Amino acid sequence: MSQDSLVVKGLSRQFGTVHALKEFDITIPKGELVALLGPSGCGKTTALRIIAGLEKSDAGSVMLNGKEITSDAAHKRNMGMVFQAYSLFPHLNVAENVSFGLKMRKVSKENQKKRVDTILELVGLNSHHKRFAHQLSGGQQQRVALARALVTEPEVLLLDEPLSALDAQVRTNLREEIRRLQLSLGTTTLFVTHDQEEAMTISDRVGVMNCGSLEQIDTPDVLYNNPATNFVASFVGVMNKISSQLSDGHIEVFGKRLKAVKGEKTSGTVYALIRPEAINVKTNTTNPNARVLTRSFLGASSNIVCQLPDGTIVQSLMTSSGSGDLHPGSSVELEVSISEVLVTHD
Numbered sequence: 001m002s003q004d005s006l007v008v009k010g011l012s013r014q015f016g017t018v019h020a021l022k023e024f025d026i027t028i029p030k031g032e033l034v035a036l037l038g039p040s041g042c043g044k045t046t047a048l049r050i051i052a053g054l055e056k057s058d059a060g061s062v063m064l065n066g067k068e069i070t071s072d073a074a075h076k077r078n079m080g081m082v083f084q085a086y087s088l089f090p091h092l093n094v095a096e097n098v099s100f101g102l103k104m105r106k107v108s109k110e111n112q113k114k115r116v117d118t119i120l121e122l123v124g125l126n127s128h129h130k131r132f133a134h135q136l137s138g139g140q141q142q143r144v145a146l147a148r149a150l151v152t153e154p155e156v157l158l159l160d161e162p163l164s165a166l167d168a169q170v171r172t173n174l175r176e177e178i179r180r181l182q183l184s185l186g187t188t189t190l191f192v193t194h195d196q197e198e199a200m201t202i203s204d205r206v207g208v209m210n211c212g213s214l215e216q217i218d219t220p221d222v223l224y225n226n227p228a229t230n231f232v233a234s235f236v237g238v239m240n241k242i243s244s245q246l247s248d249g250h251i252e253v254f255g256k257r258l259k260a261v262k263g264e265k266t267s268g269t270v271y272a273l274i275r276p277e278a279i280n281v282k283t284n285t286t287n288p289n290a291r292v293l294t295r296s297f298l299g300a301s302s303n304i305v306c307q308l309p310d311g312t313i314v315q316s317l318m319t320s321s322g323s324g325d326l327h328p329g330s331s332v333e334l335e336v337s338i339s340e341v342l343v344t345h346d
Contacts, residue, residue: 004066005030005188006051006156011060013046013212020046022212024060028156033182033189034217035199038209039235044192045160047209051190052158053077064155075104077156080149080187084161086141088133094120094144095129101152119147122181139170146178150185157182157189163198175202196236200224208232228262230344233273240279240314241271246343254289254333259340270343276317280335281306281326288331290314295326302326306334 004027011024021043028034036044049055051062053074061070069077088097095116102112120126123143133141142162149157159178163171179202182189193199199206200220207217208231216228227233234241244251246267251260253272260270281292281304290306293313302323304316314334318326326332 007063009061011057013057019212031186032204035191035203035206037199037206042209043212044209048160048192052081078154079156080154081158082145082149082162084164086145090133093130093132098147098151115151119151123147138166157187159191238276240274244272246270253336256336260343261340262342273342276315278338279316281316282333285333288333290332290334292326292330
């Protein structure tokens with residue numbers, strides 16, 4: 001238990017007939033960054049707010065470093081929280097905003113100044129002490145909010161969609177800074193987001209939520225390459241669904257026999273779930289089985305969208321250098337480069 005900074009067991013929350021959370025369990029070891037990923041309404045923010053003490057659960061428990069805190073008020077949990085809205089005090093300057101929590105904890109003015117100076121330097125705002133919120137960009141305001149949450153040295157940092165209101169480039173830069181800070185300070189962190197790239201880029205582990213339940217929590221690599229459920233497979237990254245016939249534990253896709261894994265049926269019509277990078281596109285062929293619709297240049301790689309004779313759309317991710325002669329309307333042959341495939345019946 002000493003290695004588990006945050007242990008949540010059996011959290012449930014119902015709003016009328018809606019089950020926002022269903023037996024939600026998660027354990028986050030000290031110093032780890034975990035992201036909760038899922039569509040709107042899946043329960044990820046509800047879970048975060050209950051852990052923060054901002055909302056009550058109908059059942060379940062929250063423990064921090066071995067201590068039960070389920071009934072503790074939010075200000076007694078020693079957690080820092082950053083929201084999508086910056087929530088800065090407009091009448092206070094940057095230094096005053098950041099030191100607000102320290103004042104509430106009656107930290108001496110001398111220590112307040114030291115800790116504020118240190119944290120503002122860490123977030124790259126050491127020359128912005130006297131500026132007010134309206135004098136800062138959106139990214140700078142969120143850095144102030146982050147500094148305010150971290151300056152009190154919380155045992156857990158909770159981030160609720162903190163970057164969704166920012167422009168794409170600012171969002172990318174700030175998420176990298178959050179990861180750098182988190183690693184530097186060793187702060188146990190729970191990060192809620194609906195952005196897959198965001199979650200997969202900065203997290204030690206990612207938990208995928210659906211309809212109030214945690215479907216799978218794993219490292220980004222395992223989550224992407226070995227999804228535990230059909231929902232995770234379809235939600236994380238791009239997944240092609242190709243109709244096939246299941247027999248004796250195998251299916252055939254583009255003429256290749258593949259072993260079916262994790263399927264719910266033993267025979268009949270199923271859909272093979274195949275990542276774009278596992279599909280190759282051949283142009284010089286006497287056995288075309290698809291037609292190119294579009295080629296999108298992405299830099300080192302290109303996304304090739306093809307259509308099968310039955311109308312099924314299939315995406316392939318190829319190197320740009322090897323896909324330059326793939327033009328809309330071209331007849332091509334699709335191949336799969338894997339030997340096992342996840343199948344679903346719907």
